[in-house]
Amino acid sequence: MRALIVDDFQSATFRTAEIPRPEPTANQVLVRIKASGVNPLDSKIRTGKAPHAKPVLPAVLGTDLAGVIEAVGQDVTTFKVGDEVYGLTGGVGGLQGSLAEFAAVDPDLLAKKPTHFSMREAAALPLVFLTAWEGLVDRANVRDGQKVLVLGGSGGVGHIAVQIAKAHGATVFATASAAKHDMVQQLGAMPIDYRTTSIEQIVQTFTDGRGFDVVYDTVGGSTLDDAFKAVCNYGHVVSSYGWGQHNLMPLSRKSATYSGVFVLLPLLTGKGRAHHGEILRQATQLAEANQLRPVVDPRHFILDTALSAHEAVEQGTAVSKIVIDL
Numbered sequence: 001m002r003a004l005i006v007d008d009f010q011s012a013t014f015r016t017a018e019i020p021r022p023e024p025t026a027n028q029v030l031v032r033i034k035a036s037g038v039n040p041l042d043s044k045i046r047t048g049k050a051p052h053a054k055p056v057l058p059a060v061l062g063t064d065l066a067g068v069i070e071a072v073g074q075d076v077t078t079f080k081v082g083d084e085v086y087g088l089t090g091g092v093g094g095l096q097g098s099l100a101e102f103a104a105v106d107p108d109l110l111a112k113k114p115t116h117f118s119m120r121e122a123a124a125l126p127l128v129f130l131t132a133w134e135g136l137v138d139r140a141n142v143r144d145g146q147k148v149l150v151l152g153g154s155g156g157v158g159h160i161a162v163q164i165a166k167a168h169g170a171t172v173f174a175t176a177s178a179a180k181h182d183m184v185q186q187l188g189a190m191p192i193d194y195r196t197t198s199i200e201q202i203v204q205t206f207t208d209g210r211g212f213d214v215v216y217d218t219v220g221g222s223t224l225d226d227a228f229k230a231v232c233n234y235g236h237v238v239s240s241y242g243w244g245q246h247n248l249m250p251l252s253r254k255s256a257t258y259s260g261v262f263v264l265l266p267l268l269t270g271k272g273r274a275h276h277g278e279i280l281r282q283a284t285q286l287a288e289a290n291q292l293r294p295v296v297d298p299r300h301f302i303l304d305t306a307l308s309a310h311e312a313v314e315q316g317t318a319v320s321k322i323v324i325d326l
Helices: 042-047 119-123 128-140 154-165 178-187 199-207 222-230 265-267 273-288 303-313
Strands: 002-005 015-018 029-038 066-072 082-086 101-104 109-113 146-153 173-175 191-192 212-217 231-237 255-259 320-323
Touching: 002 222, 002 303, 029 119, 029 303, 042 303, 066 101, 066 119, 066 128, 082 119, 082 128, 082 273, 109 273, 119 320, 128 154, 128 212, 128 231, 128 273, 146 154, 146 199, 146 222, 154 173, 154 178, 154 212, 154 231, 154 273, 173 178, 173 199, 173 212, 178 191, 191 199, 199 212, 212 222, 222 231
Parallel strands: 146 173, 146 212, 173 191, 212 231, 231 255
Antiparallel strands: 002 015, 029 066, 029 101, 029 320, 066 082, 082 109
């Protein structure tokens, strides 16, 4: 089968190669890949900036996939040949990624694709939906009547977090650049221009100084510090970028809670994979109830132009999510 290989982090380029098509074990399924979602993580792995993903070189990268079940291991009962599926399935920890024509995949990591979604839309969803859901639902228990602030509401994780919070009955606010306000509003959040509005002004204007019940930081750094300032007493801060040095005093003085999200753990440890499949089934239900839709960049990339897709993510020109078609 045709695949893209990364041989070293210094050149950080893709090499096109013909490699053996994987054979599924008794507990795997073989997926014919139709689309591969691109996340900032993917480009960081390619350039050697994501040691936490434990890549093993040479590597086939690509974390998200959507495709069709081509073959089923003898012990697999959850899927059949011909099922259209999607999931966060590889590209880290020595697991083959989705920049290839086929992948042998743990079926626990998969869910059936929403029936009305294209393969491109399905491939755009797994990592960002899992990250948003683990923070908002698994950790913060987002619910009806709460006020939720999403910091970075137009990005990959952010624009999905907005939709999950809204689907759970919360009133949602989201920071974004002025150019992205229409998109954020269409997704169901009150857009806030982070360039012209301080976090103190946001808290005063939208919560009368009380603070937000849940704050989801998708940016990290000083934005996570802002999240600690924005949360209410006994509230909950979630971050998918909590990797820096931070002062916990603003959080602690409010008896608030912090949760970090590291969505790769089930892939890297082998534990908790079935829960990822369960979460994606929730995504399918929300999508089929017209409560969820990823925003996909209109540009079409293929394996031959995958490096350009990565560069678009690195340069910040992507409209929420970029997808590579196979």
